Amino acid sequence: xxxxxxxxxxxxxxxxxxxxxxxxxxxxxxxxxxxxxxxxxxxxxxxxxxxxxxxxxxxxxxxxxxxxxxxxxxxxxxxxxxxxxxxxxxxxxxxxxxxxxxxxxxxxxxxxxxxxxxxxxxxxxxxxxxxxxxxxxxxxxxxxxxxxxxxxxxxxxxxxxxxxxxxxxxxxxxxxxxxxxxxxxxxxxxxxxxxxxxxxxxxxxxxxxxxxxxxxxxxxxxxxxxxxxxxxxxxxxxxxxxxxxxxxxxxxxxxxxxxxxxxxxxxxxxxxxxxxxxxxxxxxxxxxxxxxxxxxxxxxxxxxxxxxxxxxxxxxxxxxxxxxxxxxxxxxxxxx
Numbered sequence: 146x147x148x149x150x151x152x153x154x155x156x157x158x159x160x161x162x163x164x165x166x167x168x169x170x171x172x173x174x175x176x177x178x179x180x181x182x183x184x185x186x187x188x189x190x191x192x193x194x195x196x197x198x199x200x201x202x203x204x205x206x207x208x209x210x211x212x213x214x215x216x217x218x219x220x221x222x223x224x225x226x227x228x229x230x231x232x233x234x235x236x237x238x239x240x241x242x243x244x245x246x247x248x249x250x251x252x253x254x255x256x257x258x259x260x261x262x263x264x265x266x267x268x269x270x271x272x273x274x275x276x277x278x279x280x281x282x283x284x285x286x287x288x289x290x291x292x293x294x295x296x297x298x299x300x301x302x303x304x305x306x307x308x309x310x311x312x313x314x315x316x317x318x319x320x321x322x323x324x325x326x327x328x329x330x331x332x333x334x335x336x337x338x339x340x341x342x343x344x345x346x347x348x349x350x351x352x353x354x355x356x357x358x359x360x361x362x363x364x365x366x367x368x369x370x371x372x373x374x375x376x377x378x379x380x381x382x383x384x385x386x387x388x389x390x391x392x393x394x395x396x397x398x399x400x401x402x403x404x405x406x407x408x409x410x411x412x413x414x415x416x417x418x419x420x421x422x423x424x425x426x427x428x429x430x431x432x433x434x435x436x437x438x439x440x441x442x443x444x445x446x447x448x449x450x451x452x453x454x455x456x457x458x459x460x461x462x463x464x465x466x467x468x469x470x471x472x473x474x475x476x477x478x479x480x481x
Contacts (some may be wrong), residue, residue, distance in 0.1 A: 201299060202259035206260065208270040209279065215457055215467045216413060217280045217320075223261035223308055224285040224301055226252045226390055228292070229324055232356045233386050233417055237282040253359075255289060257300055262307050269315060278338075278472060280320045281305060288325035292359040297325055309335060320470050322383055324360045327369040332376055338472045340411070342381040343370050348402055352393035367405055374408050382406050384442070385415030385456060389426040389434055393416070399438050403445045411469055414442045415456030436460040452476040 203225060207364070212220040225245060230253045237252040246252045258264070268308040280352075281287040287305040289298045309319050318338035329340060343366045349354065353362060357469065360366075374380045384403075390396045407411075416435045417423050427434060446453040454469040455461045465479045 175423035198402070199456065201254075201256045203256045204260045205258045205264060207268070208258065208261060208264050209272070209276070212280060212283060214280070214283055216454055216470055217283065218471075219276050220280040220283045221261075221265065221308060222282045222284045223258045223304055224255050224282065224287070224289065225258070226255040226284050227255055228255055228289055228298070229286060229360045230358065231324070231360065233388075233420065237418070240282060255285070255298065255301065257304055261304060262311050265308060265311055269312075270318075276317050278318050278320055278470065280322070281308065282468075286323050286325055287321055288323040288327060290325040290359065290361050298330065302328055309339070312336075313339065318472060320381070324357065324366065326361050326365055327373055330373065330376075330378070332373075332378055338379070340379045340381050340470060341366065341370065341373050344381055344383045344385070345402065345406060346384055346387050347393045347395055348405065349393050349395040352388060352395070356388075356392070366403075371408055374398070374410075377481060380409045381413065382409045383409035383413045383415075385413060387415065387435075387438065388417050389423050389431075391426045391430070392420075392422050396438075399441050400445060403442065407449065408452075410443070411452045411454075412446055413454045413469065414439065414459065416459045418458060 160392060208221050208223060212218055214220070218342060225240070227234070230249070232241055237246070237249055240246045240252055241248070287308075288303070289301045290296075291298050302325075303320075309321070312319055313336040316336070318336040318340070320342065321339045322342045322344060324344045345363050345366060350362075353360070370380055370382075384399075387399070388396050395401065403412075416439075426466075439455055439459055443455070443461055445451075447464060452466070454466040455463060457464075458465075463480070466476065468474050469476060
């Protein structure tokens, strides 16, 4: 059901200063969190050596929440943590701040919300405000990749499909964002207004090895999204957080990345924030880098009639396009 990736990357370089965990700990050293008591709820996954371990299940009393992300309205995070461990991800720091995890190592061992479907049904029955769409997920990955096995975490993917079906059955479409690989989906059984997205910020192997170590290659992500597009699915891509050339040597050529994504319906672009290396590059090398790249992205999309939203804090941000993922959004009227 889940295609294998063509690339496996297990080695991790020393992370940058903005990393939310201790700098001396590498991704390959992540400890495995297992249940200490016989009665704990568990699910089988594989550790970095291919051995079977158990993925802990937790419960939540609230899952359907208003989103603070500018292009979202409602969001659900039915997994806590993420085995991808991407070094630019803000979600680890958010989880630490709210006391859900203690450190980066704990963050990188995901836990599924075992009562997700039941809890979502309860919340939807109580809500008086209409829900136009739900995003999966802003603080984890709905099709999380297991770099040890070269496949998706089966229970996380299975839970995601259950959540999607549950929402769709009530007439609520979803927007999905992953750095994993989409499974084969029976689109006829899902809402036609679902929108399936991937994060793709670089084609560079050097960047992938350093910053997105435990994810499948960007080419595999793109190919999985292409399969969905060819089957008639609505697609989008998050080209965010986009790095500077001192982090990714290929960053100056954004067109090369966009050309690989020409089949995609909608685009969201944003700079990499809160990173010392980016600040230093903009201060000491090229202060206009993001203005130039944003202009390149906009020109590329205009030439191909592709709806685009450029995010807040990025040059050429346009608040009129922040609802780009709304089902009934009239993009061309919004941009004049």
